[in-house]
Amino acid sequence: MTATVRRRKPEPMKPAGNGSRxxxxxxxxxxxxxxxxxxxxxxxxxxxRPTLVCxxxxxxxxxxxxxxxxxxxxxxxxxxVFMSFEETADxxxxxxxxxxxxxxxxxxxxxxxxxxxxxxxxxLTEAGEYDLEGLFIRLGHAIDSIGAKRVVLDTIELLxxxxxxxxxxxxxxxxxxxxxKTKRVTAIVTGERExxxxxxxxLEEYVSDCVILLDQRVMEQSATRxxxxxxxxxxxxxxxxxxxxxxxxxxxxLPITSLGLAHQATTxxxxxxxxxxxxxxxxxxxxRGNTVLVSGTAGTGKSSLAAHxxxxxxxxxxxxLYFAFEESxxxxxxxxxxxxxxxxxxxxxxxxxVHAQRPTALGLEAHLVAMHRLIDDWQPRVVVxxxxxxxxxxxxxxxxxxxxxxxxxxxxxxxxxALFTSLTEGGGAAERSDLGVSSLMDVWMLLGxxxxxxxRNRAIQIVKARGMAHSNQVREFVMTDRGITLVDVxxxxxxxxxxxxxxxxxxxxAPAGDAKPSRRRRVE
Amino acid sequence: xxxxxxxxxxLRLYVAxxxxxxITALANLKRLCxxxxxxxxxxxxxxxxxxxxxxxxxxxxxxxxLVRKLPPPIRKIVGDLSNEERVLVGLGVLPRERxx
Numbered sequence: 001m002t003a004t005v006r007r008r009k010p011e012p013m014k015p016a017g018n019g020s021r022x023x024x025x026x027x028x029x030x031x032x033x034x035x036x037x038x039x040x041x042x043x044x045x046x047x048x049r050p051t052l053v054c055x056x057x058x059x060x061x062x063x064x065x066x067x068x069x070x071x072x073x074x075x076x077x078x079x080x081v082f083m084s085f086e087e088t089a090d091x092x093x094x095x096x097x098x099x100x101x102x103x104x105x106x107x108x109x110x111x112x113x114x115x116x117x118x119x120x121x122x123x124l125t126e127a128g129e130y131d132l133e134g135l136f137i138r139l140g141h142a143i144d145s146i147g148a149k150r151v152v153l154d155t156i157e158l159l160x161x162x163x164x165x166x167x168x169x170x171x172x173x174x175x176x177x178x179x180x181k182t183k184r185v186t187a188i189v190t191g192e193r194e195x196x197x198x199x200x201x202x203l204e205e206y207v208s209d210c211v212i213l214l215d216q217r218v219m220e221q222s223a224t225r226x227x228x229x230x231x232x233x234x235x236x237x238x239x240x241x242x243x244x245x246x247x248x249x250x251x252x253x254l255p256i257t258s259l260g261l262a263h264q265a266t267t268x269x270x271x272x273x274x275x276x277x278x279x280x281x282x283x284x285x286x287x288r289g290n291t292v293l294v295s296g297t298a299g300t301g302k303s304s305l306a307a308h309x310x311x312x313x314x315x316x317x318x319x320x321l322y323f324a325f326e327e328s329x330x331x332x333x334x335x336x337x338x339x340x341x342x343x344x345x346x347x348x349x350x351x352x353x354v355h356a357q358r359p360t361a362l363g364l365e366a367h368l369v370a371m372h373r374l375i376d377d378w379q380p381r382v383v384v385x386x387x388x389x390x391x392x393x394x395x396x397x398x399x400x401x402x403x404x405x406x407x408x409x410x411x412x413x414x415x416x417x418a419l420f421t422s423l424t425e426g427g428g429a430a431e432r433s434d435l436g437v438s439s440l441m442d443v444w445m446l447l448g449x450x451x452x453x454x455x456r457n458r459a460i461q462i463v464k465a466r467g468m469a470h471s472n473q474v475r476e477f478v479m480t481d482r483g484i485t486l487v488d489v490x491x492x493x494x495x496x497x498x499x500x501x502x503x504x505x506x507x508x509x510a511p512a513g514d515a516k517p518s519r520r521r522r523v524e
Numbered sequence: 525x526x527x528x529x530x531x532x533x534x535l536r537l538y539v540a541x542x543x544x545x546x547i548t549a550l551a552n553l554k555r556l557c558x559x560x561x562x563x564x565x566x567x568x569x570x571x572x573x574x575x576x577x578x579x580x581x582x583x584x585x586x587x588x589x590l591v592r593k594l595p596p597p598i599r600k601i602v603g604d605l606s607n608e609e610r611v612l613v614g615l616g617v618l619p620r621e622r623x624x
Contacts, residue, residue, distance in 0.1 A: 119585055125614030128549070128603030133540040133587040137572045138579035145577075163586065163602075 033071025036253030055214030073111035080150035119162030273308030276486025296447030314346035534594035
């Protein structure tokens with residue numbers, strides 16, 4: 001359909017992915033097997049082509065590249081060659097062991113070949129013209145000897161310091177990258193980042209298909225790692241920074257995967273565990289897969305509400321994972337027993353697990369990864385995070401929000417119903433003190449105290465509940481030895497809701513006169 | 525290093541096929557050896573195209589590479605050996621210049 005092509009001025013260097021490029025066949029991709037990285041690259045690295053991974057010293061590029069080879073060998077039946085210009089084979093083996101990878105075993109099984117290439121200027125005398133054909137033969141032989149489908153060159157720019165003829169090295173590197181394509185190997189080429197440039201010697205000129213930038217920085221006393229896809233020819237990619245982590249499981253990239261789009265909405269309901277509250281949600285409770293935010297100042301009953309939901313989950317025979325950031329498991333069970341909720345039997349039956357951890361014990365990303373793992377390992381249907389606000393201690397507000405978005409997304413994809421409690425500070429508007437996360441939630445409830453007539457009475461209101469008819473009333477509730485009980489609405493003659501002791505007054509048909517509370521109630 | 529009359533030179537030249545650089549390097553090497561160590565040298569040519577596994581074993585990256593196997597220690601000289609003075613420096617026949 002070229003009949004209606006409009007004449008335009010030629011536009012060189014049109015950015016990819018804006019829809020104006022003629023559609024070619026989908027780019028073949030090689031999955032990295034690295035948690036999260038394949039999601040943000042929509043399937044992996046360009047197959048049969050080199051990808052540039054650059055970053056400063058200690059940013060994790062060597063380990064990321066190594067995991068790409070190890071996963072390739074173990075999970076995708078793609079053996080790999082690691083050509084190191086920096087670390088010796090022994091050092092690589094040692095470093096990979098910290099990620100749980102046994103390179104010696106992989107080498108013995110011919111799934112991996114480590115080759116340390118040493119080019120030291122002080123050990124070479126240059127006397128005439130040369131090229132790098134030896135490197136080609138060496139790499140080619142390594143690839144052929146194990147049938148490698150993946151190659152890592154880490155960090156090939158060191159050739160520039162090993163040899164004095166920069167023109168030869170540049171020309172040979174250009175030839176090397178062309179040659180790699182003819183070998184049809186999926187390659188990672190690492191480059192050292194330098195101020196103002198992606199790589200010291202401009203490797204990005206040769207590797208044009210995919211460029212990934214790694215970055216490590218220290219924010220609020222904790223080191224955070226970030227990954228960004230700078231370029232991915234022929235493939236849509238989010239240009240956002242994505243946090244990642246390196247621990248004893250390897251590299252984990254923590255993406256936001258098309259939030260709110262990929263997951264299936266359900267219409268199945270889950271009881272809140274409180275009959276009166278279920279009634280406020282049309283007698284049914286939350287939707288399965290909902291994320292629920294419960295905000296309130298200290299002592300308003302957030303944890304109790306969470307415990308009710310946890311107990312109701314276990315009663316159905318479903319697993320509930322409870323992340324406690326403030327109290328120990330024994331404190332929670334003791335406190336809940338005082339209002340008649342006995343959680344202990346559910347713990348014994350392994351339907352309830354309480355995972356207590358001080359937020360400051362780990363960095364934000366480490367928390368997120370730990371939560372992901374616990375959820376993946378145990379497969380709960382319901383997750384409680386109490387309180388999510390304690391995460392603030394670990395990161396800035398935007399970071400916490402980004403992390404929460406990732407966590408919510410992760411759970412939604414698994415149809416896990418999640419309840420977060422949020423401690424709001426007294427005095428401020430609840431909307432302001434909720435980390436701005438309420439927009440991420442499907443259901444938002446506010447707990448508070450209604451002060452009137454020299455009394456303080458507990459109240460609950462549903463601020464929002466996506467896709468559900470719900471009560472707009474501010475309801476009073478009491479804590480009994482059988483948990484949270486919503487008090488029946490008692491209306492005065494003028495239609496306003498009577499609370500606290502005025503309920504009794506109301507029931508005695510007392511004149512509304514001076515006992516009339518303000519219509520405009522405020523929830524602190 | 526002094527080149528004593530009884531010293532034997534064992535030199536190995538790594539090439540990759542019959543390329544101009546390889547041919548030049550071998551010719552340059554023969555001429556140099558005849559001029560400096562007549563009757564006391566042995567040249568071994570390793571063609572990595574035929575024996576690719578030796579590139580890794582002998583740590584070869586640059587072509588051509590000349591390796592001084594004897595006398596010890598091992599030294600490496602890269603290039604087509606057209607700069608004879610540099611070759612002699614690399615072999616240890618001539619002293620290294622300052623700053624090298």
